Amino acid sequence: xxxxxxxxxxxxxxxxxxxxxxxLAVADGDAVIDVIQAAAPHFExxxxxxxxxxxxxxxxxxxxxxxxxxxxxxxxxxPQTLWPDHCVQGTPGAEFHLRLxxxxxxxxxxxxxxxxxxxxxxxxxxxxxxxxxxxxxLRERGLRRVFFAGLAYDYCVGYSALDARKLGxxxxxxxxxxxxxxxxxxxxxxxxxxHEAGVRLAKSVDLS
Ligand code: VGL
Ligand code: ZN
Numbered sequence: 730x731x732x733x734x735x736x737x738x739x740x741x742x743x744x745x746x747x748x749x750x751x752x753l754a755v756a757d758g759d760a761v762i763d764v765i766q767a768a769a770p771h772f773e774x775x776x777x778x779x780x781x782x783x784x785x786x787x788x789x790x791x792x793x794x795x796x797x798x799x800x801x802x803x804x805x806x807x808p809q810t811l812w813p814d815h816c817v818q819g820t821p822g823a824e825f826h827l828r829l830x831x832x833x834x835x836x837x838x839x840x841x842x843x844x845x846x847x848x849x850x851x852x853x854x855x856x857x858x859x860x861x862x863x864x865x866x867l868r869e870r871g872l873r874r875v876f877f878a879g880l881a882y883d884y885c886v887g888y889s890a891l892d893a894r895k896l897g898x899x900x901x902x903x904x905x906x907x908x909x910x911x912x913x914x915x916x917x918x919x920x921x922x923x924h925e926a927g928v929r930l931a932k933s934v935d936l937s
Pocket of ligand 1: 741742747812849880881882883884885886
């Protein structure tokens with residue numbers, strides 16, 4: 730697949746807490762780094778996202794008495810999976826992994842920074858209506874096709890790719906540049922949605 734000038738690589742949440750040893754470690758999460766580093770030179774445009782929660786965030790099980798991580802609860806904007814405390818603003822767990830080296834990235838989108846609402850997608854918070862501003866940025870810059878890499882395939886990468894399609898962008902997920910949490914069939918569920926929405930899967934080795 731030929732990378733064009735209007736393409737952008739969006740690297741989702743390659744942060745310490747999602748890598749081995751982190752608070753919400755994705756199995757083999759740091760394995761995405763070498764793949765992303767190898768893919769990056771193909772792109773003229775790179776954007777990073779950073780999960781960036783307040784202490785006591787609504788998505789933390791510890792914020793809800795009697796609840797455990799990986800349970801789901803109902804909140805004002807719908808169902809919310811509860812997670813271990815992770816990516817708290819200003820903590821080492823919220824930093825990008827030290828081996829991720831993308832100084833050319835032109836924008837860092839922080840998400841989930843309001844205490845009362847989570848944000849899996851790089852485009853909308855979990856109420857599916859509050860924008861992060863990324864769509865406006867991409868449109869204003871004339872970027873039309875969005876490639877996704879990072880963590881986690883079945884959550885933040887997946888929801889970002891689906892929202893990209895909803896917003897009228899072409900969306901390609903670089904499958905080998907992602908790792909999944911895989912909770913209650915979440916990988917199969919997101920791939921069904923990819924198929925329905927026209928999100929494409931590609932391998933980073935096929936980029937040229
Ligand atoms: C993520 C769960 C909670 C992700 C972020 O980056 O996929 N997953 N916060
Ligand atoms: Zn989070």
